[in-house]
Amino acid sequence: MAETKVKAAPKASNSAKKSSAPKAATKKAATDTVKQPDPVLPPSNEEALAATGAPRATTPETPEFPKETYLQWYEQMQLMRKFEEKAGQLYGQQKIKGFCHLYIGQEACVAGAVSALTKDDKWITAYRDHAHPLALGTSPNAIMAELFAKATGCSKGKGGSMHIFDKNVNFIGGHGIVGGQVPLGAGIAFAEKYNKTGNLCICYMGDGAVRQGALHEAFNMAMLWKLPVIFVVENNGYAMGTSVQRTSNVTELYTLGESYDMPSEPVNAMNVEDVHNAVARAAERARAGEGPTFLEFKTYRYKGHSMSDPAKYRTKEEVEDYRSRDSIESVRHTILTHNMATEEELTAIDDKIKVQVQESVDFAENSPYPTADELYKDVYVQQDYPYIRD
Numbered sequence: 001m002a003e004t005k006v007k008a009a010p011k012a013s014n015s016a017k018k019s020s021a022p023k024a025a026t027k028k029a030a031t032d033t034v035k036q037p038d039p040v041l042p043p044s045n046e047e048a049l050a051a052t053g054a055p056r057a058t059t060p061e062t063p064e065f066p067k068e069t070y071l072q073w074y075e076q077m078q079l080m081r082k083f084e085e086k087a088g089q090l091y092g093q094q095k096i097k098g099f100c101h102l103y104i105g106q107e108a109c110v111a112g113a114v115s116a117l118t119k120d121d122k123w124i125t126a127y128r129d130h131a132h133p134l135a136l137g138t139s140p141n142a143i144m145a146e147l148f149a150k151a152t153g154c155s156k157g158k159g160g161s162m163h164i165f166d167k168n169v170n171f172i173g174g175h176g177i178v179g180g181q182v183p184l185g186a187g188i189a190f191a192e193k194y195n196k197t198g199n200l201c202i203c204y205m206g207d208g209a210v211r212q213g214a215l216h217e218a219f220n221m222a223m224l225w226k227l228p229v230i231f232v233v234e235n236n237g238y239a240m241g242t243s244v245q246r247t248s249n250v251t252e253l254y255t256l257g258e259s260y261d262m263p264s265e266p267v268n269a270m271n272v273e274d275v276h277n278a279v280a281r282a283a284e285r286a287r288a289g290e291g292p293t294f295l296e297f298k299t300y301r302y303k304g305h306s307m308s309d310p311a312k313y314r315t316k317e318e319v320e321d322y323r324s325r326d327s328i329e330s331v332r333h334t335i336l337t338h339n340m341a342t343e344e345e346l347t348a349i350d351d352k353i354k355v356q357v358q359e360s361v362d363f364a365e366n367s368p369y370p371t372a373d374e375l376y377k378d379v380y381v382q383q384d385y386p387y388i389r390d
């Protein structure tokens with residue numbers, strides 16, 4: 001809405017507070033403040049909500065999908081959630097170090113796409129990358145071990161949280177450079193087209209990535225060459241602490257695809273059925289040789305940007321509002337309301353996942369670190385690459 005876009009930034013809440021500092025110091029601070037540019041203020045609750053503004057997920061009167069699909073979604077999303085809750089705890093205990101970005105809250109973005117695609121399709125994403133391979137079937141042991149930087153990790157302990165890879169399930173990473181995976185995703189789709197495989201590539205990115213030049217170049221070429229690619233922006237409202245509204249005048253992100261005549265649509269990604277349907281439509285288009293689609297998944301992350309972010313740029317109410325439309329709870333509710341499973345059966349799934357996650361922790365704890373001779377391996381494909389020195 002135009003009013004939202006032009007709305008003035010809210011005043012800092014502490015601006016009216018009285019200072020107990022001595023007079024001279026107060027005067028100096030006031031002078032400094034005048035000289036400084038306007039502070040960059042966090043968005044108001046209303047503005048931030050407008051960023052993702054998805055309607056509440058509801059339980060359908062008649063379920064759109066068979067029981068097996070709902071149960072698959074439930075199990076996959078619970079595995080993502082429980083695995084990451086554990087990873088967060090372990091980070092607090094310093095067993096996992098370095099960067100670690102959790103996907104908690106965004107699970108439907110992945111589960112709904114897995115059910116809409118085939119096992120041969122390729123996946124690529126940014127650094128918030130534990131959920132995608134988990135849902136594709138990578139062993140939780142290999143992902144947990146990677147988080148622990150152990151040799152048994154899926155990237156041999158040399159990639160860590162941001163660089164999960166698993167060729168066996170067609171998961172091509174795990175990329176740390178914001179937007180860097182977008183041209184790579186187009187390239188993967190080019191290979192599929194060139195080799196006439198009939199497969200496609202689904203390429204995820206965050207809302208921060210859509211402002212990168214590389215995305216616009218990739219979109220242009222992908223559209224021109226009608227590559228079989230589904231570009232997905234996981235619009236969780238923030239790029240680190242920067243809200244979508246503070247990034248650009250264009251806040252309906254899906255409209256960026258329209259600049260390239262790319263079929264583009266917004267999706268309520270707190271709702272796994274909507275995600276499935278949108279990805280299925282895009283896949284059909286890609287496989288029919290009609291080229292790329294751009295989907296804006298309106299979603300939300302419950303945790304901070306990374307483990308070191310206290311997320312002070314948003315309110316508790318905002319987080320609670322999104323938690324109240326939780327996609328896992330919605331699916332659970334649908335399953336129970338329509339008698340697809342009993343409470344006990346869902347609890348049995350939960351218990352199985354608890355065991356799986358604990359096993360992954362034990363596996364990671366008991367695995368060795370990579371040895372020093374691994375340092376230069378897997379850097380270049382070409383073993384005698386001229387820049388490798390002793």
Ligand SMILES: Cc1ncc(C[n+]2csc(CCOP(=O)(O)OP(=O)(O)O)c2C)c(N)n1
Pocket residue numbers: 128176177178179205206207208209210234236238239240305
């Ligand atoms: C090219 C580049 N610029 C800056 C950064 C630092 N950085 C890391 S994450 C991030 C925010 C990206 O947010 P978004 O794309 O919305 O993804 P989200 O974390 O919300 O999933 C930034 C700016 C980076 N990794 N790469």
Ligand SMILES: [Mg+2]
Pocket residue numbers: 206207208234235236237238239240
């Ligand atoms: Mg974001």
